[in-house]
């Protein structure tokens with residue numbers, strides 16, 4: 253049996269209770285060593301066999317998994333954040349299915365949630381944005397043409413951009429082709445929830461320069477949108493004049 257587990261964004265106490273339990277019981281752990289906090293591996297029992305998938309191909313991961321499964325072992329495949337975002341899990345799940353190996357998934361706290369917490373921000377503010385666009389710049393992995401940054405930026409919604417900290421010059425240019433201006437607030441959140449976390453706020457027009465000044469090239473998210481500015485409408489849900497399914501209006 254293979255358990256895909258979201259490790260959370262970095263802090264070791266941000267794995268779920270279920271994920272931690274699966275790690276404690278695992279015989280074999282294959283972890284994404286480029287981003288998973290190695291301190292989490294301290295949860296594993298002494299006899300557990302650990303593999304860093306950053307040094308393996310998909311075929312090698314599958315070979316290790318198949319052998320361990322045939323020996324009746326419990327396998328944890330530990331991915332950073334939540335496995336459903338940029339986790340390359342679909343190709344693993346399909347291959348496991350083909351081989352008749354069963355698996356399940358345990359979600360994790362994605363880094364985009366960790367980054368909001370670090371910035372003490374709410375992505376969906378009434379009167380500002382009710383939409384969060386999660387995307388990335390095209391790198392060695394292409395992005396479908398209809399999803400280019402400029403077209404997504406046309407909405408002026410909240411944007412969270414993964415895997416692009418090394419491409420800030422191009423990213424800034426593309427974002428400015430949309431509804432944002434050079435004054436739209438942005439933030440670079442480096443290693444959210446890790447001890448070395450940094451939240452660097454700047455106007456969008458200074459994004460690339462801010463990244464350069466602080467030497468940020470990876471493990472960061474770019475947040476853009478007016479949710480980082482001062483203004484918003486208060487929520488209807490907690491408005492005394494508004495009746496909800498749980499509360500009558502009092503005024």
Ligand code: SAH
Pocket residue numbers: 261262287331332333334335336337338339361362363364366367413414415416417441442443444445446470471472473
């Ligand atoms: N599945 C992961 C994302 C994996 S892709 C998740 O849900 O978070 C790897 C990218 O995620 C990095 O390039 C970076 O953009 C982002 N990332 C991962 N952990 C991060 C963290 N703690 N702080 C900021 N960005 C992070």
